[in-house]
Amino acid sequence: MKLKKIVTGIVTLGAVITLAACGGENKKAAQKSSDSATKEVVVGVAPGPYGDMVTDVISPLVEKDGFKLTTKLFNDYVQPNKALDAKQIDANLFQHTAYLEKFSADNNLDLTAIGTVPTLGMGIYSKKLKNLAAIKEGVTVAIASDASNLARTLQLLSANNLVTIKGDVDETKATVDDIDKNPKNLKFKTLDAAQLARSIDTVDLALVPGNFAWAAKLDPADALALEKLKEEYKNVFVVRTADKDTKLAKAIQAALVSQDFKDAIAKSDFKDFDKPADWQ
Structure with a gap:
């Protein structure tokens, strides 16, 4: 009887140790999964081609940096900047530099362009x-x-x-x-x-x-x-100025000047858009 109790105790202790080890491994796996999870980034756009440019061309280029770009559609030129300033979205792509500068000044917004994209003119x-x-x-x-x-x-x-x-x-x-x-x-x-x-x-x-x-x-x-198009009328990718040096901003900046981006544009519906000056 005494021997049986000892054996039962050893089995129980082994089970506890095993469960603890599994729990530790699961915790580590969950932490690793969380660390490697792709962060969803919401980019404000207006009606037009730039929503597709964000999801089809730019997003795949920043996935290696841990970001997936999705879009939120606004039906005017006013709300995307106000939503960005209010932190309702993470970035926007719908406007040219001239509009960004005037709208920001008129509405006391602190926003910054971090890159230029091919743009369809008026x-x-x-x-x-x-x-x-x-x-x-x-x-x-x-x-x-x-x-x-x-x-x-x-x-x-x-x-x-x-x-x-x-x-x-x-x-x-x-x-x-x-x-x-x-x-x-x-x-x-x-x-x-x-x-x-x-x-x-x-x-x-x-x-x-x-x-x-x-x-x-x-x-x-x-x-x-x-x-x-003059350069100030080519569309720009915009973030809050406070975020211009974040990992996200740097990843997008790098993507927009990469050869991969140029090659992807050349194979897309945007191939005939006016290109940024630094592409020449």
């Missing part, structure tokens, strides 16, 4: 006219209401000899009031940039930023004219 689109030569006097032209896109609009019209801008005006800040000559007597209808693609059915011409043109499935080949 186009002049029409369902009524086949080319710019067909523009008659007094046609209605839909243009963006926000300052930076309005300035781009006027530059595109000027580049195609439809208006001229007063010589003493900074063309990057030009408004309709800064038009010097309007030989076709164009009638301007200002709209939120997100509404411009839809306006094509009701106006003669619409100047549509690239991301909204893409979202509306407008073919750039059908545009009566496309802008040649």
Whole structure:
């Protein structure tokens, strides 16, 4: 009887030791799994191609650094920056540098661009006219209401000899009031940039930023004219300034200047977009 108790005790002690060892191993395995887990990063985007660029092209390049990029869609140009500032998202990709700088200054936001991506430029689109030569006097032209896109609009019209801008005006800040000559007597209808693609059915011409043109499935080949983007009008990946030196920011920065990114873009639907200057 005594021997039986001793044997039972030894078996019980062995079981406890085994369970403790298993528990320790499981804890280590769980910790290792947690350490190697991919962190999900939410990137704010507007309608257009950049959501797909984030998930299909950029995200695979930063997976080795432990990040998976997902997107949150906003239907205007206002909320993605405010959501980023409020820490509701981790980054955004929808805007160019000129807009970022003005919006941040106007709204007292501390945001920083960490890299530039290939960008689809603004186009002049029409369902009524086949080319710019067909523009008659007094046609209605839909243009963006926000300052930076309005300035781009006027530059595109000027580049195609439809208006001229007063010589003493900074063309990057030009408004309709800064038009010097309007030989076709164009009638301007200002709209939120997100509404411009839809306006094509009701106006003669619409100047549509690239991301909204893409979202509306407008073919750039059908545009009566496309802008040649200046560097400040190419889209940038943005984070809070306080986060610009984080592991995430550094991983994205490295990805955006990598040959792998260039090669992936060359094989994607974004291959014809204007490239960042440092790609030359």
